[in-house]
Amino acid sequence: MDDILKGLRAAAEPTRLRILGLCAHAELTVSDLCDVLGQSQPRISRHLKLLVEANLLQRNQEGPWAWYRLPEGGAGSEIARLIVDLLPPEDRRHSMDLERLESISEGWATRVADYFRQHAGDWEHIRALHTDQERVDKELMAALSGRPIASLLDIGTGAGHVLLLLAAQVPAAIGIDRSREMLQVARHNLFRAGHRHCQVRQADMMTLPFDKESFDAVTLNMVLHFADRPDAVLGEAARVLRPGGQLVVVDFATHELVALREEQAHRWLGFGDSQIADWYRKAGLVPSRPRHLTGGELTVVLWSARRPANDAIASAPASPRKRNAKTTKTAAPKGRSA
Numbered sequence: 001m002d003d004i005l006k007g008l009r010a011a012a013e014p015t016r017l018r019i020l021g022l023c024a025h026a027e028l029t030v031s032d033l034c035d036v037l038g039q040s041q042p043r044i045s046r047h048l049k050l051l052v053e054a055n056l057l058q059r060n061q062e063g064p065w066a067w068y069r070l071p072e073g074g075a076g077s078e079i080a081r082l083i084v085d086l087l088p089p090e091d092r093r094h095s096m097d098l099e100r101l102e103s104i105s106e107g108w109a110t111r112v113a114d115y116f117r118q119h120a121g122d123w124e125h126i127r128a129l130h131t132d133q134e135r136v137d138k139e140l141m142a143a144l145s146g147r148p149i150a151s152l153l154d155i156g157t158g159a160g161h162v163l164l165l166l167a168a169q170v171p172a173a174i175g176i177d178r179s180r181e182m183l184q185v186a187r188h189n190l191f192r193a194g195h196r197h198c199q200v201r202q203a204d205m206m207t208l209p210f211d212k213e214s215f216d217a218v219t220l221n222m223v224l225h226f227a228d229r230p231d232a233v234l235g236e237a238a239r240v241l242r243p244g245g246q247l248v249v250v251d252f253a254t255h256e257l258v259a260l261r262e263e264q265a266h267r268w269l270g271f272g273d274s275q276i277a278d279w280y281r282k283a284g285l286v287p288s289r290p291r292h293l294t295g296g297e298l299t300v301v302l303w304s305a306r307r308p309a310n311d312a313i314a315s316a317p318a319s320p321r322k323r324n325a326k327t328t329k330t331a332a333p334k335g336r337s338a
């Protein structure tokens, strides 16, 4: 009862209600909200503080930026969603706020386009070396279609490619990446696609900011070759998998394009099937038969594995970082503070 009263009190103010309505559509910064609402930063920050304290909003710090969105779980999550659902779509102020948000997102689009222009050459180069992306995507979707997935984690999500691909298949998904620029691109792409149930966070694949057993499926699409210690990355991915959950790595088979080390910062020139299978087993996972997609200079491979349903992963590597935040039903990231 106290939580409900706290939430209702916090939301019972026009600007705060408008903020909730906006954050239900996209993850936003203080400056985005200032632009949409036409109010000063100190005022918006004060409203945000109250909403976070009432658990109606979740705040995620990324370097100098704080991002606000509706929480994925916990006391205020349902109250926030109920309140937002009560907002009539025809309400003039709310619909004007959403129109303004649309136009602000055009500014994000320009930044996104700039970033892509800078990196397009690198990506085109890599894509040209292997089989077409559509085929890889189809295989990835097929690999994950065996069992229902309540929550998905995409490690090294980049522009959110895997989240966009699987959004229709999952009720909740989180992508992590260490690059803030890529996350900005991903946020933009998810907003444009209307995938409000997908979110992204800045994090390193070696130290995932999630409790153990938080996800039904974890993906690493073209990321593992950047890892200093792929075995530790797979151990960390296995740690956050629920029993019965599935891990899928998509990467290159071993190759000899040494130039990719210099030009694209690849740490590994692909991987062998037995190498990945060994790492999977050490992480307590049961590997499936790999899928080799030939058709270019580089062969793309899907390596899938499952955590046994009744398993406690006795042999999995210890987590590299101490974790003490609570688990929420949709595996919300940790380390939030108001």
Ligand SMILES: C[S@@+](CC[C@H](N)C(=O)[O-])C[C@H]1O[C@@H](n2cnc3c(N)ncnc32)[C@H](O)[C@@H]1O
Pocket: 155, 156, 157, 158, 159, 160, 161, 162, 176, 177, 178, 179, 182, 203, 204, 205, 206, 220, 221, 222, 223, 226, 227
């Ligand atoms: C080739 S991109 C692939 C992006 C995406 N998975 C896709 O399929 O389009 C590799 C991504 O891995 C991210 N990355 C590299 N090292 C990382 C690390 N240690 N932790 C998290 N992300 C990392 C990069 O920032 C980049 O976005």
